[in-house]
């Protein structure tokens with residue numbers, strides 16, 4: 001079916017010209033004369049794109065653009081030749097693309113085709129968003145997919161790093177081959193090494209059989225090294241070797257193994273900062289950072305929130321078999337204004353809980369939990385601690401530990417999927433005085449790179465009390481996800497386990 005394009009008639013002469021050339025190029029076009037017509041068309045038989053022929057500064061155009069954004073319809077604006085900076089106008093108005101009048105019909109056609117292709121790419125990859133930041137990410141994905149260079153994806157937790165990694169693989173010539181994800185923070189050093197590179201039979205007690213590592217399993221495909229910043233120094237050296245000459249040894253092996261694997265790595269902290277802190281090798285950083293993608297936090301691209309919310313509502317209402325009408329404008333506004341420390345994942349989980357629980361089949365302001373409504377960031381305090389080096393515990397024990405970690409990761413994943421409930425408000429404990437601090441007050445703490453949250457204490461608390469309360473808060477905030485809680489607290493997952501045992505927290 002031909003791609004459908006609407007053309008507004010604010011500049012009738014332009015509209016007629018554009019309409020004729022697009023028809024000739026095989027588009028299914030329609031000229032629309034008023035805001036209502038357009039909005040109806042957006043809701044009814046959805047166009048693939050809308051061209052605004054003029055009147056970009058009118059309020060009708062702005063409302064149309066908002067409707068188009070909410071329904072994931074691309075927009076191309078024709079900017080007046082007298083306007084000084086079309087790019088500035090385009091960004092200000094939230095156009096997907098813009099051209100200066102009088103635009104060449106061939107250029108309009110080519111731009112439209114590109115926009116429509118990008119929209120298809122979004123449908124295929126599930127990466128939603130009309131903000132310039134997301135559009136830029138999509139352009140990068142298109143450019144990066146065909147080559148084999150290593151990619152580093154950075155962004156806060158829940159911003160879509162894994163989604164992007166999968167998209168790069170799915171759009172690459174490797175898409176028919178394996179995509180293997182490894183979480184580098186979940187395993188202690190020796191286990192991670194045997195996980196990545198495999199081991200020979202008898203390499204250590206418990207290694208009854210030869211086991212292929214993830215690099216071998218990913219041969220021909222892509223390996224996704226998640227939370228790569230958490231990798232121990234010795235493993236970093238081995239990874240560097242693989243990146244340099246694509247060869248490695250299985251643990252206990254003597255034969256070099258050569259693989260053809262594309263490496264995509266992700267980190268939710270700045271790797272460069274980690275290099276500065278001395279916990280990440282700079283040579284490895286440069287090897288990983290050949291191509292890079294940065295995913296900005298949701299609070300820096302709030303214009304994407306309405307589209308995300310509407311899409312999640314439709315999708316999750318179908319999943320849970322709920323008849324659902326949508327969301328009221330004031331409820332949507334609250335979601336747009338919220339801070340979203342957990343980014344898109346948190347937004348999605350919240351929408352899911354509201355779709356299941358909202359009594360009226362519609363999300364209203366009162367259905368939104370208080371902590372989101374009040375826009376408070378509910379992060380636990382951070383206690384700076386040096387990263388614990390994995391101990392030299394026996395290999396057998398680690399072998400058992402591996403199975404437990406695997407199981408735990410699956411459970412966490414399951415829990416994350418089913419537990420869409422918003423976090424309880426996290427209680428923050430105060431350090432350095434009994435007076436309450438406003439969320440904005442900050443204590444200087446040279447050990448914590450980004451001391452965003454107040455670190456608070458109550459008179460009479462011992463250091464263990466403080467630590468226990470912080471762990472409690474972090475677990476509540478992450479819905480019991482220990483990996484995330486450890487990350488938020490800035491300690492290793494194993495350290496968290498030890499402390500949970502020590503403080504008898506379950």
Ligand SMILES: Nc1ncnc2c1ncn2[C@@H]1O[C@H](COP(=O)(O)OP(=O)(O)OP(=O)(O)O)[C@@H](O)[C@H]1O
Pocket residue numbers: 126127128129134155156157158159160161162163164268344345348
């Ligand atoms: N732009 C987006 N459009 C649609 N869904 C998104 C987008 N970004 C993230 N999501 C959804 O949010 C959730 C979290 O995404 P993902 O797992 O890729 O994040 P992440 O950055 O890897 O998080 P973490 O650092 O915690 O591992 C997933 O359900 C994903 O589908």
Ligand SMILES: [Mg+2]
Pocket residue numbers: 161162226
């Ligand atoms: Mg991830």
